[in-house]
Amino acid sequence: MTRIRSFISGVGSYLPARTVTNEELAKTVDTSDEWIQQRVGIKERHIAAEGEFTSDLATAAARAALDNAGLTIEDIDLIVVATTTPDYTFPAAATLVQMKLGMNHGFAFDIQAVCSGFVYAVTTADSYIKNGLAKRALVIGAETFSRLLDWTDRTTCVLFGDGAGAVVMERIDLADDEAERGVIASALRSDGKHWDKLYVDGGPSTTGTTGHVHMQGPEVFRHAVGKITDVVYATLEQSGHSVDDLDWFVPHQANRRIIEGAGNKLGLPPEKVIITVDRHANTSAASVPLALGVAVADGRIKEGDLVMLEAMGGGFTWGASLIRW
Template identity: 60%
Template sequence: MNALSLPRAVVAGVGHYLPERVVENAEFEQRLDTTDDWIRSRTGIERRHFAADGQTTSDLAARAAQAALADAGLAADDIDAIIVATSTPDLTFPSAATMVQSALGLTHGFAFDIQAVCAGFVYALSTANALIASGQARRILVIGAETFSRILDWTDRGTCVLFGDGAGALVLEAADDTDRGILAVDLNSDGRHRDILYVDGGVSTQSTGHLRMEGREVFRHAVEKLAATAHAALGKAGLGAEDVDWIVPHQANLRIIRATAQRMGVGMDRVVVTVQDHGNTSAASIPLALSVAKARGQIRPGQIVVTEAIGGGLAWGSVVLRW
């Protein structure tokens, strides 16, 4: 069967939402042994957004979804499925995706969550791509949304300054006989490394827990694995680093972003960076960055975009698409 005979998952619209509260680095100086200069020099982060009291992950996700629908010129009734990538859902169950479905007034189709921490959006894109290619859905809202501020240890300067809250969304739709859309996917995980990035609580341990991280180990694995997965996905698409117009990486740390780009042989002038304004928003960071990059006029139709991310698990992967 010719590849063009299968429907391609094409980006029809993109949007994001950030909570109103902006937290500058200086705010942490009042409670921690840290400074704005220390945070900037080690992470590139200058500020982040925190959700308001009572504001939930599904609230953020629904706002991002509405923005993506508006960008696509579509109504909620045009959507067949909703996938939300999150590690911080409102409740143990039901899924945040079903709450977004309700908030949008959608009563048909199906909705579910995916949990792969910071790699969640890449996993969600891969799943949506498979659903479209197999004919299970024609239009899918793929959302990354997090409220990581709820699981931070405010006494740990090595982690609490890194994360922020937010949501980003894409509308993927089936298109025939096109060279646009998702071209290749590469997914990986290795549970042997779970202790370097995890939350020390959960339902079966009967506690919420806090995020714990061994920063140096995460950095080492991130640079190696992100470059490798991006090259693997490009190879599957029959492309090389020289064909890439934009890398849109998981926005965890500017040093990781720079080191990964260098290992890939891609200049920083071809890398979308938003970490300075949002911090690490986990599964939300890639769709947030895609939405911001489109609004800036960076990403344009026909360009080759590579997204790559790594998170707790360890879980990592990449997606290559033609915008």
């Protein structure tokens, strides 16, 4: 007997060239580096160039992940892009990435779960692989979130940035006596009654415009830590593991205080928590794969490590995925 699992064989990232510091923002909006760092822990963020689209960021990250895995696009049969900021209302950004990578086989689609999108996408690709619908998948989180911002609103414009991260997920058949590898367990949640606590005031069927981000910051903060720990514990319970077994916690990078609060509630030592919000800001669906990419590239996450991914976003949506690297 064998067990079908999906494991991550490659990781890639892309950040736009332009970096915007807190000091630069303070020249145009009533804020300061000290104010931003004290409240959310952000020092800088990357902003996409004019004419640089979400599919461009996603394609660059995908190429990097393929190179890291030692594969070509011919080896891929599924592309899933998690994004809130697609190039167009339709077609899906994933199909544009498929075109830009020169792939004319397989299938591609988007997932929209805002900041939880990448965790949702990993869980979806894992299900497709385990059910025989794909052998290798490119799973991408990509955002040009800066295009949803009101740059005169200091409560939101300082929080977000642009970027993309990608992983290659592959099928592996494990014998019963082989050690666990790949995606072990996942938990996904949503609760639509909280939609107006974090949303964009535009859309094709409402205003016909893109709209801007609106957020009830204290309310989001109040819910975040509890919901994060909820899905982490649910995922651990499914797997038979405990918090003590975790080597790394890779959370959504929205707010350093939320990350630290969740880590404390879980009883995780700070040195096991990956934090990149200071240099990337909140890149929504791209934040988890970007943080993952940093920790893999610098050697912290290595083969055999037990890694917990977690995110929470507008909707509310939230989820976690436990992976044996």
